[in-house]
Amino acid sequence: xxxxxxxxxxxxxxxxxxxxxxxxxxxPLYPIDxxxxxxxGGRIPHExxxxxxxxxxxxxxxxxxxxxCVASAWMRFAAADTLIYLDLPLSTHYWWVTKRLIKSAFVAxxxxxxxxxxxxxxxxxWRVVGRCERHLAPKYRQLVAAASPSxxxxxxxxxxxxxxxxxxxxxxxxxxxxxxxx
Numbered sequence: 001x002x003x004x005x006x007x008x009x010x011x012x013x014x015x016x017x018x019x020x021x022x023x024x025x026x027x028p029l030y031p032i033d034x035x036x037x038x039x040x041g042g043r044i045p046h047e048x049x050x051x052x053x054x055x056x057x058x059x060x061x062x063x064x065x066x067x068x069c070v071a072s073a074w075m076r077f078a079a080a081d082t083l084i085y086l087d088l089p090l091s092t093h094y095w096w097v098t099k100r101l102i103k104s105a106f107v108a109x110x111x112x113x114x115x116x117x118x119x120x121x122x123x124x125x126w127r128v129v130g131r132c133e134r135h136l137a138p139k140y141r142q143l144v145a146a147a148s149p150s151x152x153x154x155x156x157x158x159x160x161x162x163x164x165x166x167x168x169x170x171x172x173x174x175x176x177x178x179x180x181x182x
Contacts, residue, residue, distance in 0.1 A: 001025060001082045001152065001169075003057070006065040007073065007140065008086030009132040010125040011097035017086065017162055018065035024170050025063070030056050032066025041121070067136075077143060082152040085144050086162065090133055097125035 004027065006014045015031055022029035035056070036049050043049075046069070053072045056062060057079040064080075067073055077083060088096075147153045156162050 002027070002061045003080045004063040004082040004084060005076045005080035006063065006084045006086065007067065007077070009088070009090075009093045009137065010128040011093045011095075011100060012086040012088050013096060013159070013162060014065040014086055017084070017166065018063050020166055021169065022063050024166070024173050027061045027063045028059075030062055030064045032064060032068045032072075036066075036068055080151065082154070083144060083147055084154045084156065084165075085140050087137065087140070087155060087157050088159070089157075090129060092159070093129045094126065097129065100125075 004018075004021065004025075006018050006021075008014055015033075018029055018031065021027070032053075035044075035052050037043055044052075049068065050072060053068060053076070056064065057076055064076055068076075141155075144153045144155045154165055156165055
């Protein structure tokens with residue numbers, strides 16, 4: 001696990017899983033929102049985003065969470081050795097988008113640009129959930145079903161599966177760290 005693409009619908013826990021996975025693996029984390037948006041929520045020019053993204057996926061190791069745009073997402077999926085698709089029930093996505101808004105009153109979401117417009121982001125998130133389920137989720141499901149044999153694929157469908165997956169990875173990395181080097 002060296003190049004990890006975490007993707008799924010809005011409010012699906014991608015950023016949280018990405019941070020936890022980066023802490024376990026030591027891989028550098030690159031949230032798409034920090035690459036695509038400026039402080040305050042404005043977008044950087046699209047060509048600038050594509051260049052930055054293209055440079056990232058050429059690196060030896062990374063965890064990238066988020067979407068960006070269709071072209072960059074599919075480039076990232078092809079470059080990844082590990083695909084993690086968070087495919088939760090729609091009610092969970094809507095609730096987690098709402099929960100992020102509530103929590104933002106007390107602490108800024110990690111992995112988001114400074115001073116992000118949380119109310120507008122929440123409205124956008126609520127709109128995106130249904131559209132993503134209709135348009136992107138079928139493509140994501142095809143992607144994970146037809147992934148390259150050289151890719152590890154994890155299709156996680158519940159908070160419990162996400163937690164178990166993270167526990168499994170922690171155990172793998174702990175065993176590797178304790179194994180005598182030969």
